[in-house]
Amino acid sequence: MKEISQMNNLYGDDKVLDACSIFGVMDTSGRRFSGEGIIKAIANMHLRSNGLGGGFAVYGLYPECAELYAFHTMYLSRQGKRETETFLKERFNLICDEEVPTRLTPAITNPPLVWRYFLEVGQHNPDGQSEDDYVVDRVMEINCTLPDAYVFSSGKNMAVFKGVGYPEEIADYFCLEKYQAYLWTAHGRFPTNTHGWWGGAHPFSILDWTVVHNGEISSYGINQRYLEQFGYQCSMQTDTEVVAYAVDLLMRKHELPIKIVAEILAPSFWTDIERRPPGEQRLLRALRQVYGSLLLNGPFTIIIANQSEMIGLTDRVRLRPLIVGVKDDMLYLSSEESAIRLICPDLDRSWIPMGGEPIVGRLKQPLKSQSLVGAEEKP
Numbered sequence: 001m002k003e004i005s006q007m008n009n010l011y012g013d014d015k016v017l018d019a020c021s022i023f024g025v026m027d028t029s030g031r032r033f034s035g036e037g038i039i040k041a042i043a044n045m046h047l048r049s050n051g052l053g054g055g056f057a058v059y060g061l062y063p064e065c066a067e068l069y070a071f072h073t074m075y076l077s078r079q080g081k082r083e084t085e086t087f088l089k090e091r092f093n094l095i096c097d098e099e100v101p102t103r104l105t106p107a108i109t110n111p112p113l114v115w116r117y118f119l120e121v122g123q124h125n126p127d128g129q130s131e132d133d134y135v136v137d138r139v140m141e142i143n144c145t146l147p148d149a150y151v152f153s154s155g156k157n158m159a160v161f162k163g164v165g166y167p168e169e170i171a172d173y174f175c176l177e178k179y180q181a182y183l184w185t186a187h188g189r190f191p192t193n194t195h196g197w198w199g200g201a202h203p204f205s206i207l208d209w210t211v212v213h214n215g216e217i218s219s220y221g222i223n224q225r226y227l228e229q230f231g232y233q234c235s236m237q238t239d240t241e242v243v244a245y246a247v248d249l250l251m252r253k254h255e256l257p258i259k260i261v262a263e264i265l266a267p268s269f270w271t272d273i274e275r276r277p278p279g280e281q282r283l284l285r286a287l288r289q290v291y292g293s294l295l296l297n298g299p300f301t302i303i304i305a306n307q308s309e310m311i312g313l314t315d316r317v318r319l320r321p322l323i324v325g326v327k328d329d330m331l332y333l334s335s336e337e338s339a340i341r342l343i344c345p346d347l348d349r350s351w352i353p354m355g356g357e358p359i360v361g362r363l364k365q366p367l368k369s370q371s372l373v374g375a376e377e378k379p
Helices: 036-043 078-091 131-145 167-173 220-228 241-253 258-265 278-294 337-343
Strands: 021-027 054-059 069-075 093-099 113-120 149-153 158-163 183-188 204-206 209-215 300-305 309-314 323-327 330-334 349-351 359-362
Touching: 021 036, 021 209, 021 300, 021 309, 021 337, 036 167, 036 183, 036 337, 054 167, 054 209, 069 078, 069 131, 069 158, 078 093, 078 113, 078 131, 078 149, 131 149, 131 241, 149 158, 158 167, 167 183, 183 209, 183 300, 204 241, 209 241, 220 241, 220 278, 241 258, 241 278, 241 300, 258 278, 258 309, 309 330, 323 337, 330 337
Parallel strands: none
Antiparallel strands: 021 183, 021 330, 054 158, 054 183, 069 113, 069 149, 093 113, 204 209, 209 300, 300 309, 309 359, 323 330, 323 349
16 A cells, blocks of 8 residues: 555656646447447547546446445555454444455555445434435544545445546556446646645535536636535645546535526626626626535536536636537537547537526436537426
């Protein structure tokens, strides 16, 4: 096992400036498909990353355990594993667990131990919290207080696989071509301000939410302080972590629709707000007053996913690329159109969305009936 300090920046290079690669694909009919396509697509953008982080979020891969929370947990020491398993057994019903299958991959050196646990809350929540809130609190507790243990993902029927390496190397290491899922997202990392270590790779996740991100969140400090008021604690040493927690707070806890969430994370310019009808002006000003500390300052493109949706969003000036592609029931989001067309050359249509305009694909809703160009509120 390696210490975090030994895992940071394996190549000892100086700070570099470039763009990460992101990719997402969803079959809105719910049909599950292999990860081979997304692995090929993200590998096509190899030069956008530098080997200091790659990862995938996978939805629908555990149908036989769909009602259980699946914790994918990274350990830097055997002691960390022992203490974490004691913690889990005292606070959950542990249904089953196993090491996440891997294969020998020459490019992946000194990996941590990655284990998966299938859990139910059961009788372990005496304070009357919702089960999701209980799980969030326990994940924060593990990541911030237990030694050498980090929970990568904690949702139901989904999982995050990530680490230090190019994304295609991480996919090979975790045997991802063997999994079937209806929604996949992927990330190739080129860190510019934070360490390249296993916990800092994307996606970032809490419960069913995952986020992959290309850009730089310069408002990280104020975003973090705001989220800490609601019990979230940042421990992964990178700016993208705040986006995952912000999405959980706004969409799950505050039950806001994505159109409103987009106005919070990537708000309209004041000059544009002043041209809106009076009712919209009041709403947008109120959002700035209440949620101003969650504004994401800096260039970004993000893909947000949960059990039923895949969402693409850029900053208002669109300083990082996002391409949308549609073919029948398949929705594609990517940093580059070439990556989409590599695996789906005959798209029905493709386009570049406006800055700050969320692109939303929803499960069990035919794409032809969905307003992809503008976001709809949840039914």
